[in-house]
Amino acid sequence: MSDESTPAHRYTAAVANSIESRWQRYWEEHGTFHAPNPTGPLAGDVPPDKLFVQDMFPYPSGAGLHVGHPLGFIGTDTFARYHRMNGRNVLHTMGFDAFGLPAEQYAVQTGQHPRITTEQNIARYLSQIRRLGLGHDERRRIATTDLSYYRWTQWIFLQIYNAWFDERVSKARPIAELEAEYERGDRATPDGRAWSELSRIEQRKLVDSHRLVYQSEAPVNWCPGLGTVVANEEVTPDGRSDRGNFPVFRKNLRQWMMRITAYSDRLIDDLDMLDWPEKVKTMQRNWIGRSAGAHIRFPVGDAAVEVFTTRPDTVFGATYLVLAPEHPLGDALTPAAWPAGVDERWTGGGATPAEAVAAYRRAAAQKSELDRQESRDKTGVFVGVHAVNPVNGAEIPVFVADYVLMGYGTGAIMAVPGQDQRDWDFATVFGLPIVRTVQPTAGFSGEAFTGDGPAINSAFLDGMDVAEAKKTIIAWLEQNGHGEGRLQYKLRDWLFARQRYWGEPFPIVYDSDGLPVALPESMLPVALPEVEDYSPRTFDPDDADSEPSPPLSRAADWIEVELDLGEGRKTYRRDANVMPQWAGSSWYQLRYVDPTNEERFSEPENERYWLGPRPQEHGESDPGGVDLYIGGIEHAVLHLLYSRFWQKVLYDLGHVSGPEPYRRLFNQGYIQAYAYTDSRGVYVPAEEVTERDGRFFHNGQEVRQEYGKMGKSLKNVVTPDEMCDRYGADTFRFYEMSMGPMEVSRPWATKDVIGAQRFLQRMWRNVVDETTGEVRFTDEVPDDDTLRALHRTIDGIHADYAAMRFNTAGAKLIELNNHVTKVYGGRPCPRSVLEPMILMLAPLCPHIAEEMWAALGHTESLAHGPFPRADERYLVEETVEYPVQVNGKVRARVTVAADAGQDEVRAAALAEEKIAALTEGMEPRKVIVVPGRLVNVVL
């Protein structure tokens, strides 16, 4: 790297690397980043001013990191270091979300236990991030796969399991309180019998049906290719699995669910209290999908079809009803034969309604989600009966059609073709009548009219606008017993079980009646057993009829267990499911706070200190939570919704002090990269490509440029290790932070990194003689100009660091260093300038800053400050130069005393030669003086 002619003490990569490993060792040995807790094993002196900064839980992938991964980590570290230097108690660490498919799939292929793979990957990951000099409290590292961690994941599961949601107070309560209500008779059983008349099994089933974790035989997303079921959130819009991209089928299976829907309103409403990007809030609102409308019952003989609609005001225009294919009434309502004169288009070729419905339903079930969405042509069959529209007594036909989804609303709709395009399309295909109930705006040329306007053809609603008509009809429906106003949500309950190996086992066993029994806390943890074969049975990815067969069910010694659960020793069967990967990441901030606590998941005093609401600082509605949470936008719905849900349950049950886990969320951008393909479309190594006149060449052949992700298969990966080797970690850190604002995605450009290194070399040279290695500085007083530059920088950099504008903070440092270099050019610089400059550099480039700080004679690390304060005296200028505009164009400049009044500035501007010439002695129409800014003369 350094040949003879490079000065021995120049800040080269080799010098940087030796400085870096030395300081990393120092920090570790001195516990520099240990953040004290108020109580417990990590207790120490705690200042009241604290800051909890958290990166999104990384998965320790075997592929290692590329330069995009640490962007957020360096950002949080810089932010954390800045605040630590300003005296705050800063908690910053990093653990691993280590359960999951890749390690398991590797185990399936090689037979190596996923724990070994996981541990190796974690070690590799740590070695990569340690080189970056991140100021983590190493005592707080955790992995979700640690038994000491997942016992608490299981404990939290039990809290949720042993709770129910009391609608009357909109919060979770212990299940024992529900049982007590039944026992006392305060709450009626479904069939009205007294609690004591129910059998023990009936009692248990009744209570179980209220739990926040429950089993249901419901349509779930079965993915034969993965051999497991997956959550709605893990299914892509085209009906495939998020991981692996296999087809997903809706299938009725008995599965564990978490009642997240009980929290729909609070999950939406509490978003208002959070300092989060609007984009993420909007995504969560859309996902929960609250819409206001009404349930309306349409009588069919003795039965009734209940529909959900957001447009009850259009009920007079309902000309038919539609049931989802899976709707139970599809069978129940069918008469023995078609009514006379039935429209041929309506029968689907079936000889009887029952046959037609059955055939249609079979066809619908075979369609994957993808098929269903690919073709938007409306299909359906007539059920053979008519329902009565309760508002006008009209007889309207009932259909089954797959454009109505069973999982939303009641699984049935009233179709109003006049105001809904989907209904219009269907009505057109089937020759059904169309009645407009809202007067379209003049000139409207479309089909269904969905806008606002006066009601028509709607009896007592006529003339009302949509909002008023809705209110009026809902009141009428409620009065007459035909329906009621209702809120509806898209959010569905969280499918919580996976038929996999590498996850947290459920702390649940089944008794001889086949009913689930929660294990008591004292029997935690339930450790994962050793198994012969880590794979679930997987199937042909397209085999919708296959059934899950989890690996744990084959661990015979483990699955059968003899326990005393209060009724003497009995044999039980363990639950063979494991929790989804989202379980461990739904509460890890609570464990960072108190990672070694063996008595509790987190000591309340520690939890309150680090995560509790602080209304004095953050306003009255402060929900508490991590002070700054940085990660990618990809977790906007899944992780962040689950985490908020668990926090709320724990909050309701009194285990945590605030209702939200993450007070402030920040999404960092991505580092992207160019990739190049040759004429065959094969990727060529990006670093070997050269550019000429806007065209790109590899070995003389022209190649095509693409822009996107960094990845092995694209041959464009650049790793942090490589950057550390070539430039040093500080240079790499500085470059990443100076590429642009944290939230913006940008392309990686290795050739630009040199700029960051040159800056650090120049700054180093201002402290250390490159040839002799001697430290150089003086105690002389800097000139006024330099002092002003210094204090302006200090003033600006505080604001930049606090607002995470690390790119402009870096630019200010370069600017100041350039100034100092110019003024002192080779002579020793005043210590009083060097020291604050070094301190200001420290959050971005901690190693070189420590080294220079020590070189200037300091024996203590600068990690805890001091951080320089700007002296007001040097921030005020004595004179101000005002640009003088005439009609908005700059024509001249005048310099006046900084404390000059507006009149003085105005007089000076008008007196200026060029301005006077332009005004020719005439009085201008207007003169605008913006104090400290400019003067604009309007002629």
Add this chain to the structure above:
RNA sequence: GCCCCCGUAGCCCAACUGGCAGAGGCAGCCCCCUUAAAAGGGGUGGAGUGCCGGUUCGAAUCCGGUCGGGGGCACCA
């Protein structure tokens, strides 16, 4: 199809609540150091803010339209 974000020098990016378009870096050009070289030093030119229109004394910034790029949702009644 609906909704959101972003377009400033060859490239990455600055510009506080509307107020002199440039802080910083890369590349370019010039000079210096060097036997030579550069991942050394010093200096320097370069855009009127995608496009059209509006509001304003004044617009990169606000408003409307349009083009380009990125993202989210998508038979949710």
